[in-house]
Amino acid sequence: MDLHKIPGAFATADERAAVESAVASGAASPPDGSRRHLLLPALLAVQRRVGWVSPGALNEICGRLDVAPADAYGVLSFYALLAHEPGPRGAIHVCDDIACRTRGGLELCAAMEKEIGPEGKPGGPGGGVAWHRSPCLVTCERAPAALVQVAGAEPREAGIAPARAKDLLTPARRPEPPRLSAAPQARDPRDPKLRLLRRAGLVDPGSFESYRAHGGATALVRAIELGSDAVLREMIASKLLGRGGAAFPTGRKWEAVAKAKAWPHYVVCNADESEPGTFKDRVLMEEDPFALIEAMTIAAIATGCRQGYIYIRGEYPEAARRLAAAIAESRRFGLLGPDVMGKGIDFNLEIRRGGGAYICGEETALFNSIEGFRGEPRNKPPFPVEAGLFGKPTLINNVETFVNVLDIVLEGGEAFARNGTPGSTGTKLFCLSGAVARPGLYEVVFGATLRSLLDLAGGVPGGGKPSAILLGGAAGSFVTADQLDMPLTFEGTRAAGTTLGSGVIMVFDAKADLEEIVLRIASFFRHESCGQCVPCRIGTERQEEILKRLGSRRPHGSTGDEIGLLADVARAMTDASICGLGQTAAAAVQSSIGRLGLFQAKGRS
Numbered sequence: 082m083d084l085h086k087i088p089g090a091f092a093t094a095d096e097r098a099a100v101e102s103a104v105a106s107g108a109a110s111p112p113d114g115s116r117r118h119l120l121l122p123a124l125l126a127v128q129r130r131v132g133w134v135s136p137g138a139l140n141e142i143c144g145r146l147d148v149a150p151a152d153a154y155g156v157l158s159f160y161a162l163l164a165h166e167p168g169p170r171g172a173i174h175v176c177d178d179i180a181c182r183t184r185g186g187l188e189l190c191a192a193m194e195k196e197i198g199p200e201g202k203p204g205g206p207g208g209g210v211a212w213h214r215s216p217c218l219v220t221c222e223r224a225p226a227a228l229v230q231v232a233g234a235e236p237r238e239a240g241i242a243p244a245r246a247k248d249l250l251t252p253a254r255r256p257e258p259p260r261l262s263a264a265p266q267a268r269d270p271r272d273p274k275l276r277l278l279r280r281a282g283l284v285d286p287g288s289f290e291s292y293r294a295h296g297g298a299t300a301l302v303r304a305i306e307l308g309s310d311a312v313l314r315e316m317i318a319s320k321l322l323g324r325g326g327a328a329f330p331t332g333r334k335w336e337a338v339a340k341a342k343a344w345p346h347y348v349v350c351n352a353d354e355s356e357p358g359t360f361k362d363r364v365l366m367e368e369d370p371f372a373l374i375e376a377m378t379i380a381a382i383a384t385g386c387r388q389g390y391i392y393i394r395g396e397y398p399e400a401a402r403r404l405a406a407a408i409a410e411s412r413r414f415g416l417l418g419p420d421v422m423g424k425g426i427d428f429n430l431e432i433r434r435g436g437g438a439y440i441c442g443e444e445t446a447l448f449n450s451i452e453g454f455r456g457e458p459r460n461k462p463p464f465p466v467e468a469g470l471f472g473k474p475t476l477i478n479n480v481e482t483f484v485n486v487l488d489i490v491l492e493g494g495e496a497f498a499r500n501g502t503p504g505s506t507g508t509k510l511f512c513l514s515g516a517v518a519r520p521g522l523y524e525v526v527f528g529a530t531l532r533s534l535l536d537l538a539g540g541v542p543g544g545g546k547p548s549a550i551l552l553g554g555a556a557g558s559f560v561t562a563d564q565l566d567m568p569l570t571f572e573g574t575r576a577a578g579t580t581l582g583s584g585v586i587m588v589f590d591a592k593a594d595l596e597e598i599v600l601r602i603a604s605f606f607r608h609e610s611c612g613q614c615v616p617c618r619i620g621t622e623r624q625e626e627i628l629k630r631l632g633s634r635r636p637h638g639s640t641g642d643e644i645g646l647l648a649d650v651a652r653a654m655t656d657a658s659i660c661g662l663g664q665t666a667a668a669a670v671q672s673s674i675g676r677l678g679l680f681q682a683k684g685r686s
């Protein structure tokens with residue numbers, strides 16, 4: 082096929098080497114044997130090597146993968162972590178999202194402007210770096226957060242939090258943060274009731290022997306003894322609901338994939354974790370990576386998969402490093418490979434890294450991203466269990482959902498379901514950030530109230546009441562201090578007109594500028610909308626514009642007119658968008674008006 086390559090554009094030796102490293106990586110081929118699924122890995126490899134993707138590099142990639150450059154350019158321009166214009170080798174991404182705003186994120190941006198110059202322009206020592214504002218970097222417990230990337234033959238990437246301006250300009254000189262600063266219950270004194278976090282801080286995440294010494298691999302042995310039908314029965318009996326935000330019954334999903342007639346079947350872990358305020362999956366992957374690998378192997382046995390993928394957020398260098406090392410170690414010890422545990426089971430796992438797009442956490446957008454297309458959601462049906470990755474039956478679960486599988490297999494589904502409430506079984510990880518004394522990841526049995534979670538995290542510093550709490554992240558909604566006795570269960574939050582989402586509890590005190598926070602949420606959705614469907618593409622724009630007018634006290638007509646218009650836009654987005662991004666993009670804004678009474682203060686027209 083004539084690919085219509087870009088005339089006169091040729092790859093440099095460095096670019097060719099980067100493309101070769103991605104193309105020759107030994108990745109599994111899809112059923113049709115095409116190579117397009119290597120497009121994002123190849124683009125990321127070039128970005129990491131030279132700091133941008135030139136027309137010559139694009140030609141090289143397209144020639145190797147048989148994709149037209151015009152088509153590949155659409156993919157390249159989709160991802161925030163890929164540059165299609167020349168720039169310096171160093172990039173500093175500074176989080177200016179909601180939790181970081183309350184803890185010096187904007188001041189950090191101002192310091193970057195002073196030290197380096199305008200956002201996106203080369204500056205700093207020798208002009209070798211550019212800085213960019215970033216949505217939540219998912220290190221909210223240690224806000225303000227930043228990510229530093231330096232391209233080269235040995236590229237460097239480091240998440241830095243809490244970040245100070247001088248740490249970002251000289252990242253190599255900064256000491257590593259203490260392990261487990263993210264999980265206060267796993268520090269001294271350690272909470273003996275931890276389940277999902279039971280090994281965090283105790284096990285060496287780089288050693289399979291250490292994992293085994295802490296009870297690892299026993300669930301896999303048990304699952305092999307039980308056989309796939311019995312594992313499926315235990316999963317259904319556990320009443321486990323997915324922890325990625327949509328709360329779908331996990332056992333039913335597994336059963337549907339196991340029964341699907343088309344082959345092959347795939348298992349995918351959604352480790353894209355981009356919901357502002359969420360950092361639970363990062364902690365699980367960094368502290369206990371073998372647990373995720375073991376759980377996915379059990380899922381593969383139960384549903385008939387031979388190939389799995391972990392799609393991990395592009396901004397998670399440490400989690401990706403630890404998981405890659407754990408996968409290699411698992412192959413050595415027979416937890417993965419052609420003969421898992423010597424039982425003739427063939428299962429392999431690959432990591433795919435995202436390119437910096439929130440929408441790729443939506444399951445069908447994630448499949449498109451792995452397949453080498455723009456990360457745009459697909460219309461459903463068909464659902465992933467029938468036609469998911471590469472059009473084949475696919476089981477996709479969140480990291481936290483998978484890690485629950487180990488206990489379900491070991492203690493049995495019914496015993497597992499006795500923890501928590503009838504509608505919300507097991508334990509749940511909650512990410513506390515903002516105005517709390519001990520921000521971090523907390524694990525509690527379902528049924529705990531919002532008040533008890535705040536108490537665990539030490540309450541609002543200084544002992545005051547929160548002025549607002551954002552539950553479920555940007556896609557969630559605000560609740561007030563009068564709602565602290567709400568049980569944090571799927572059914573309890575639903576009854577209170579809110580959502581548990583992915584487990585975000587972001588607390589604001591009287592100092593927080595809530596109108597500014599709400600505007601930031603609206604800007605986030607406008608920026609992250611993939612633009613594919615009209616209600617979301619236009620609705621997120623209009624929503625942000627109206628909030629800007631309200632915030633600057635220049636409403637079109639009266640404040641009431643603007644609030645009415647916001648409600649209309651919200652209805653259109655919620656009812657007519659094709660995916661969850663558009664359907665939830667107005668939830669936090671509407672709750673800020675309905676529950677917090679924002680934008681309606683006295684003195685406005």
Ligand SMILES: Cc1cc2nc3c(=O)[nH]c(=O)nc-3n(C[C@H](O)[C@H](O)[C@H](O)COP(=O)(O)O)c2cc1C
Pocket residue numbers: 322323324325326327328329331351352353354355356439440441442443444445477478479480482483660661662
């Ligand atoms: C805009 C958007 C972003 C999402 N981001 C994530 C994510 O980062 N991680 C995740 O597990 N699920 C995310 N989801 C939910 C997934 O589409 C899917 O429901 C989930 O991976 C299923 O796993 P579970 O059943 O274990 O929850 C997102 C959904 C939407 C609409």
Ligand code: SF4
Pocket residue numbers: 440457458609610611612613614615617618658659660661662663664
């Ligand atoms: S709702 Fe928004 S993010 Fe989802 S497909 Fe439509 S435009 Fe894209």
Ligand code: FES
Pocket residue numbers: 176177178179180181182216217218219220221224225226357358
């Ligand atoms: S890391 Fe900045 S808001 Fe989450």
